[in-house]
Amino acid sequence: MSTQRLIRPQAPGLFDYDDRLGLLSRHGDPLGRLDAVVNWDLFLPLIEPVRATAEPRGPGGRPAWPALVLFKLLILQRLYHLSDAEAEYQLLDRLSFQRFVGLSLADKAPDQNTLRLFREALTQAGIQQQLFDAFTAHLAEQGLLPKDGCIIDATFVEIPRQRNSRAENAALKEGEVPPDWANNPKKLAQKDCDARWTKKNEEVYYGYKDHIKVNATTTLIETAVVTVASVHDSQVVDQLIQSGDEAVFADSAYSGAPVAATLAEKKVAGCIVQPARRNTPLTEEEQATNREISRVRARVEHPFALMSGQAGRIFQRYVGLARNAAAIVMLNLVYNLQRYEQIRRLKLEPR
Numbered sequence: 001m002s003t004q005r006l007i008r009p010q011a012p013g014l015f016d017y018d019d020r021l022g023l024l025s026r027h028g029d030p031l032g033r034l035d036a037v038v039n040w041d042l043f044l045p046l047i048e049p050v051r052a053t054a055e056p057r058g059p060g061g062r063p064a065w066p067a068l069v070l071f072k073l074l075i076l077q078r079l080y081h082l083s084d085a086e087a088e089y090q091l092l093d094r095l096s097f098q099r100f101v102g103l104s105l106a107d108k109a110p111d112q113n114t115l116r117l118f119r120e121a122l123t124q125a126g127i128q129q130q131l132f133d134a135f136t137a138h139l140a141e142q143g144l145l146p147k148d149g150c151i152i153d154a155t156f157v158e159i160p161r162q163r164n165s166r167a168e169n170a171a172l173k174e175g176e177v178p179p180d181w182a183n184n185p186k187k188l189a190q191k192d193c194d195a196r197w198t199k200k201n202e203e204v205y206y207g208y209k210d211h212i213k214v215n216a217t218t219t220l221i222e223t224a225v226v227t228v229a230s231v232h233d234s235q236v237v238d239q240l241i242q243s244g245d246e247a248v249f250a251d252s253a254y255s256g257a258p259v260a261a262t263l264a265e266k267k268v269a270g271c272i273v274q275p276a277r278r279n280t281p282l283t284e285e286e287q288a289t290n291r292e293i294s295r296v297r298a299r300v301e302h303p304f305a306l307m308s309g310q311a312g313r314i315f316q317r318y319v320g321l322a323r324n325a326a327a328i329v330m331l332n333l334v335y336n337l338q339r340y341e342q343i344r345r346l347k348l349e350p351r
Helices: 015-027 030-037 044-054 067-079 082-094 095-101 112-125 125-143 168-173 185-190 233-240 258-267 285-312 320-346
Strands: 150-158 196-200 203-215 221-228 247-250 269-272
Touching: 030 095, 030 112, 030 233, 030 320, 044 067, 044 112, 044 125, 067 082, 067 112, 067 320, 082 095, 082 112, 082 196, 112 125, 112 320, 125 221, 125 320, 150 233, 150 285, 203 233, 203 320, 221 233, 221 320, 233 258, 247 285, 258 269, 269 285, 285 320
Parallel strands: 150 247, 247 269
Antiparallel strands: 150 203, 196 203, 203 221
């Protein structure tokens, strides 16, 4: 029998709750730091009208959850890669989550269905992209998006792989819904008709792709385009690059005449890593140039690393391009929120 004395939980005191929150802050609560620097009023004009129509209610009943509470819960979901059920549980369990969304132990918490309905309403209204654009404009106003260079790259966003027959995959490639799916609404609801397969470096991927343009100085995401996984990185350069950009840094996937022509048309200098050709090795000068470009280009890996988390990849469980694109845009927005807080903190705190 263990001789260790059992510790009996004590009844909470009058100030225990506030003391515990204060202790979290002293230990450097990242959510508290984020909440303190972000002007959440930027998002209210976009999310409040959607919240007002998300759940029609008759007379009486419990009042609807404030839009900002649900929006911050969506941010937590993307920040910690949580499902709807996990987001509900973690909100009930963690004091830092409750403080971030603006709830206390005395308040009830939104359930997973409420969160899902709110996210669906935002997706159907196309609000996620507007939220990203609103915060990007805020960053530009603060001088955090200088026009002295940008970096472009893409990463895969995987979803659960579907075991379809060859005939079903052939129909999907032609933009058609297999007849067996069309006649079975429940099965169709579980099938992603938009996602595509692709292969890179002998590894197979299924899902979508997040193409981003990152500011070379602050590594904040300026623009993003979501496509299916089979779209080549170079095919969205025209959507990412603007005429006002001074120079663009990219890896060898963006080399070639089509991208060079796009950059020339927009009068943007191209700093693209040049690949070695068969029987034509790179010269020492070309290798040195590639190394200089790579020193800058490597910064684009920071957003992808933060988005991937400990899993080392970005994985989602939504069905269809619309839902996955909305979630990816939110992921980009959450990265910018985190990076903005870091920039503010590094400027305010002495090294």
